Amino acid sequence: MPILAGAVFLFSFLFPASAQGRQGRYGGSVVFSTISDPKSFNEVTAQETSTTEILQYVFEGLTRLNPYTLQVEPNLAKRWDVSADGLTWTFHLRDDVRWNDGQPFTADDIVFTFNDLIYNPDIPSSARDIFTIGGKEFKVTKIDNYTVRFVLPVRFAPFLRGMTQAILPQHKLKEAVKDGRFNFTWGIDTPPKEIVGTGPFRISEYHPGERIVLKRNPYYWKMLDGDRLPYLDQIIYLIVQNQDTSILKFLEGELDYVGVRGSDYPLLKPLEDQKHFKIYEVGPDFGSQFVCLNQNDRVNPDTGKPFVAPFKLRWFRDVRFRRAIARAVDKKRIIEILKNGLGYSQNGPMSPSAGFFYNPNVVKYDYDLDASRKLLSEMGLIDRDGDGYLEDADGHRVEFNFYTNSNSPERIQIAGIIRNDLEKLGMKVNFLGMEFNTLVSKLNVSYDWEMILLGLTGGVEPHFGNNVWQSSGQLHMWNPGQKTPSTEWEKRVDEIFVEGVQILNENRRKKLYDEWQLIVSQQLPFIYTVLGANIFAVRDKFGNLDPTPLGGAFHNIEEIYIKE
Amino acid sequence: MFTYAIRRILIAIPMILIMALFTFLLMQKTTGNFYDLLRMDPHISAEYIHKYEQLYKLDQPLLVQYFEWVKNLFHLEFGYSFYYNIPVVNVIGGRLWNTFILSFSSLIVTWGLAIPFGIWAALRRNKAVDRVIQFCSYLALSTPSFFLAMLLLYFASRTGLFPLGGMHSAHYEELSWFGRRWDLLKHLAIPVIALSVASVGSLQRIMRGNMLEILHQQYVTTARAKGLPESKVIYRHALRNAINPLITLLGYEFSALLSGAALVEIIVSWPGLGTLMLTAVRSKDIYLVMASFMMGGILFIIGNLFADILLARFDPRIRYE
Numbered sequence: 001m002p003i004l005a006g007a008v009f010l011f012s013f014l015f016p017a018s019a020q021g022r023q024g025r026y027g028g029s030v031v032f033s034t035i036s037d038p039k040s041f042n043e044v045t046a047q048e049t050s051t052t053e054i055l056q057y058v059f060e061g062l063t064r065l066n067p068y069t070l071q072v073e074p075n076l077a078k079r080w081d082v083s084a085d086g087l088t089w090t091f092h093l094r095d096d097v098r099w100n101d102g103q104p105f106t107a108d109d110i111v112f113t114f115n116d117l118i119y120n121p122d123i124p125s126s127a128r129d130i131f132t133i134g135g136k137e138f139k140v141t142k143i144d145n146y147t148v149r150f151v152l153p154v155r156f157a158p159f160l161r162g163m164t165q166a167i168l169p170q171h172k173l174k175e176a177v178k179d180g181r182f183n184f185t186w187g188i189d190t191p192p193k194e195i196v197g198t199g200p201f202r203i204s205e206y207h208p209g210e211r212i213v214l215k216r217n218p219y220y221w222k223m224l225d226g227d228r229l230p231y232l233d234q235i236i237y238l239i240v241q242n243q244d245t246s247i248l249k250f251l252e253g254e255l256d257y258v259g260v261r262g263s264d265y266p267l268l269k270p271l272e273d274q275k276h277f278k279i280y281e282v283g284p285d286f287g288s289q290f291v292c293l294n295q296n297d298r299v300n301p302d303t304g305k306p307f308v309a310p311f312k313l314r315w316f317r318d319v320r321f322r323r324a325i326a327r328a329v330d331k332k333r334i335i336e337i338l339k340n341g342l343g344y345s346q347n348g349p350m351s352p353s354a355g356f357f358y359n360p361n362v363v364k365y366d367y368d369l370d371a372s373r374k375l376l377s378e379m380g381l382i383d384r385d386g387d388g389y390l391e392d393a394d395g396h397r398v399e400f401n402f403y404t405n406s407n408s409p410e411r412i413q414i415a416g417i418i419r420n421d422l423e424k425l426g427m428k429v430n431f432l433g434m435e436f437n438t439l440v441s442k443l444n445v446s447y448d449w450e451m452i453l454l455g456l457t458g459g460v461e462p463h464f465g466n467n468v469w470q471s472s473g474q475l476h477m478w479n480p481g482q483k484t485p486s487t488e489w490e491k492r493v494d495e496i497f498v499e500g501v502q503i504l505n506e507n508r509r510k511k512l513y514d515e516w517q518l519i520v521s522q523q524l525p526f527i528y529t530v531l532g533a534n535i536f537a538v539r540d541k542f543g544n545l546d547p548t549p550l551g552g553a554f555h556n557i558e559e560i561y562i563k564e
Numbered sequence: 565m566f567t568y569a570i571r572r573i574l575i576a577i578p579m580i581l582i583m584a585l586f587t588f589l590l591m592q593k594t595t596g597n598f599y600d601l602l603r604m605d606p607h608i609s610a611e612y613i614h615k616y617e618q619l620y621k622l623d624q625p626l627l628v629q630y631f632e633w634v635k636n637l638f639h640l641e642f643g644y645s646f647y648y649n650i651p652v653v654n655v656i657g658g659r660l661w662n663t664f665i666l667s668f669s670s671l672i673v674t675w676g677l678a679i680p681f682g683i684w685a686a687l688r689r690n691k692a693v694d695r696v697i698q699f700c701s702y703l704a705l706s707t708p709s710f711f712l713a714m715l716l717l718y719f720a721s722r723t724g725l726f727p728l729g730g731m732h733s734a735h736y737e738e739l740s741w742f743g744r745r746w747d748l749l750k751h752l753a754i755p756v757i758a759l760s761v762a763s764v765g766s767l768q769r770i771m772r773g774n775m776l777e778i779l780h781q782q783y784v785t786t787a788r789a790k791g792l793p794e795s796k797v798i799y800r801h802a803l804r805n806a807i808n809p810l811i812t813l814l815g816y817e818f819s820a821l822l823s824g825a826a827l828v829e830i831i832v833s834w835p836g837l838g839t840l841m842l843t844a845v846r847s848k849d850i851y852l853v854m855a856s857f858m859m860g861g862i863l864f865i866i867g868n869l870f871a872d873i874l875l876a877r878f879d880p881r882i883r884y885e
Contacts, residue, residue, distance in 0.1 A: 031734050036843070039647050039648050039649075040648060040649055040650075042649070044772050063776060124612050124615040124619070125612070125615075126609075126612055128610060128612070129609040129611075183619065183649060184644070184649055184650060187648055187649055187650035187654070188648055188650065188654075188655070189650050189651075189654035189655075189657070205660070205737075207676075207732070207835065208657075208658055208659055208835055209659060209662070209731075209833075209834070209835025209836065209839065209840070210730060210731055210732060210835045210841075211732075213736060213737075236734050236735075237831070238730065238734055239835070240730075240833055241830070241834065241839060243835065245612070245717075245728055245729055248721045248728050249728055250725065252721075252728065254728075254733075407846075435596075435846070436600070437594075437595055437596030437597070437600045437847075437848060438594075440596060440600035440603055441596040441600060444600070444603050467609075474603070474609075474610055498571050516679060
């Protein structure tokens with residue numbers, strides 16, 4: 001369970017007007033399951049997917065990502081103009097939108113969401129980091145009731161994608177902000193009808209540890225062939241902590257949808273007809289899983305000792321060493337063993353599902369232990385004393401620690417497979433699984449690690465990973481928080497991320513980010529492993545169902561209806 | 565009697581605070597804190613995390629944090645949960661009741677079965693019935709409750725006789741009054757069986773032992789010699805004495821009401837305290853852990869006090885000054 005990246009952006013707004021939308025019938029409910037309770041209903045302070053998964057039905061942004069094309073399209077804003085210098089953006093809002101308590105939605109709500117919530121110094125919000133460029137905020141002003149102007153300090157290419165940011169109601173929250181109570185407002189102890197959004201559903205009941213019931217928002221603005229959407233009366237989320245239980249509940253007919261792991265596939269596939277459901281495979285997951293070597297070349301200021309032993313650092317910083325390891329990752333076998341063959345090998349930082357910005361032409365490392373051995377002996381790492389392990393010229397045995405988080409059984413198994421192959425090369429790998437918190441403090445605070453297997457969640461927009469890729473970033477794991485980039489290629493990546501965010505022409509941007517993906521695959525700060533396939537099973541009873549990799553099965557939930 | 569109770573309660577207060585201090589230090593001294601998970605999110609800056617750490621005083625020295633917490637206790641504030649950003653009392657609220665329903669049901673089932681079985685086995689000592697009961701008890705005692713819960717869930721999934729975990733059905737709201745009660749009973753079945761089986765086994769053996777001991781006492785022989793009917797001998801004279809030692813046990817059971825079911829709760833997705841506390845400990849949501857710890861401690865003390873008082877009430881030989 002690594003990182004919740006992209007959660008807000010990926011899940012926020014995926015309601016498209018699907019091309020083949022047909023008129024449906026009203027009524028009925030759909031039953032989903034979620035692995036854990038929402039932690040809050042506060043869209044601004046909330047971080048984790050258990051919360052955003054529920055709130056995606058309740059709140060909307062000015063724009064949204066089209067789940068088919070992955071392009072930005074109008075949502076609460078019906079159109080926008082941009083000035084020639086790319087700094088002034090004027091949004092024209094829909095005038096037929098109401099909050100789910102019947103109040104009208106206006107420009108005041110947008111000004112409030114940005115100026116009083118996101119930019120409020122007393123409210124911790126990850127959105128502020130996204131909407132603050134070089135320490136400067138956007139200027140958000142109301143022109144009239146249905147027009148808002150954003151003035152940016154510099155050009156910001158992901159701006160429209162950022163505008164999927166959920167808008168919150170001023171009339172419900174301004175008192176809480178004034179009293180300084182906002183951080184503790186809209187927690188799970190709030191009566192659900194107080195949670196007011198513009199989305200197709202509103203929260204109607206929440207029973208901790210059991211279920212969340214969302215009911216149709218009667219004021220929802222979207223229409224389909226003269227029908228006011230959504231068609232469904234309610235969405236019920238059962239909280240089921242265990243994936244195996246979810247599968248059983250699905251087979252019993254209690255759930256209408258379930259995520260399918262590679263290992264579940266052989267169980268479910270033969271039952272499709274008998275139990276009336278269909279399995280969809282929509283391509284690779286977002287996110288990544290990778291091996292990373294510690295390249296931190298600095299000295300621990302507390303002890304005066306280097307973070308990484310100098311002779312090991314010499315190996316880790318040598319790209320041949322990293323390439324040798326990349327050649328020793330048997331992706332085919334990992335997919336075969338762990339995913340039942342339902343997986344994809346990953347070669348670069350973007351998932352193929354990311355579409356436009358994904359660069360397929362990166363360096364790929366096929367499993368080839370002989371090639372690894374050749375690279376290692378080029379570096380002078382050979383078995384000098386005949387004990388079966390490699391040594392460098394000074395007689396240091398090639399031995400290092402390998403950590404991962406122990407709460408993911410799959411990751412432990414992947415680490416086992418990788419370790420096995422590295423041992424075959426003659427490396428002594430001391431593997432240890434540990435609690436996630438412990439691992440993170442090693443990564444971020446003590447820098448006391450040598451090799452890790454970890455994951456990051458990803459999205460469509462490369463810039464939102466800049467904390468990882470810029471050499472000054474805290475998540476630049478292999479050598480975080482550098483004052484000046486320690487290698488030429490890191491310097492080039494820094495330039496790409498600084499430049500890329502200011503180019504408004506998407507094709508020119510893509511060229512830059514293609515280069516970044518190529519550099520990463522050549523230099524291998526992260527040695528990528530495999531991506532799972534995004535597979536799910538849906539009961540055969542829904543109309544207008546049209547799954548996509550980005551949005552999953554129910555991205556157009558407001559158009560989905562129950563067939564007779 | 566009354567002063568005794570008061571004295572016991574007063575002694576308990578420093579005891580709980582000291583125990584709380586140890587829990588607090590244990591939670592704090594292990595590596596990392598709650599916000600480590602957020603640190604790994606590419607979207608979240610260090611300033612953002614720092615803001616939260618300030619909000620919850622995580623940047624202060626440990627003892628300052630502890631005494632701040634104790635000070636708030638006297639205002640009946642148990643602190644805020646980092647995870648939920650609301651007072652821990654509101655997080656625990658309804659889940660406390662759910663755990664109570666489960667534990668209390670299994671308590672009733674355990675005692676309702678164990679006592680009659682124990683008496684029956686004692687009266688039929690070394691007969692076939694006794695042998696069967698003792699065999700089953702050994703079997704029950706050696707089956708961990710979480711394992712039994714898994715077996716029962718498997719059984720439920722194969723037969724469809726019972727729901728697969730949870731406390732209510734998805735469409736609970738649409739059921740009639742009777743339907744709702746029935747729904748709850750069906751959901752209770754698996755966890756209650758899992759929790760009760762082993763306890764029935766052990767309690768039954770204690771009851772049987774006590775009963776056998778009493779049946780060999782001279783006053784039982786005397787009563788029989790006087791020509792009292794056997795039922796009177798057993799139920800009026802033997803049983804009342806045999807059950808006395810069990811009252812102390814009831815006090816302990818009381819203290820385990822909120823914590824004893826955690827493992828089974830997690831397995832059958834019962835919406836109780838179990839899962840909540842497991843995540844709280846793992847993610848280092850300190851004040852949530854502390855609150856549950858306090859509840860456990862207080863219940864333990866109340867349970868023991870309760871048992872002592874009951875014992876004095878039922879056993880004329882015991883008097884507290």
